[in-house]
Amino acid sequence: MITLSRLDTARKILEGARDKSTSIGVPMCIAVADESGNLIAFDRMDGGKKTPATRSP
Secondary structure (H helix, E strand, C coil): CCCHHHHHHHHHHHHHHHHHHHHHCCCCEEEEECCCCCEEEEEECCCCCCCCHHHCC
């Protein structure tokens, strides 16, 4: 079950990954999954490759 705290944590992870991606100048697709591999959050930056979320490690 996705709780609000887990979603807040996923958003913080997305924000940090987006900041790092911007700082190195590489647009990315960012996925956050739980311990079972279920997708919690996904963000595709402008210019990020159109790779399906199922290919994210």
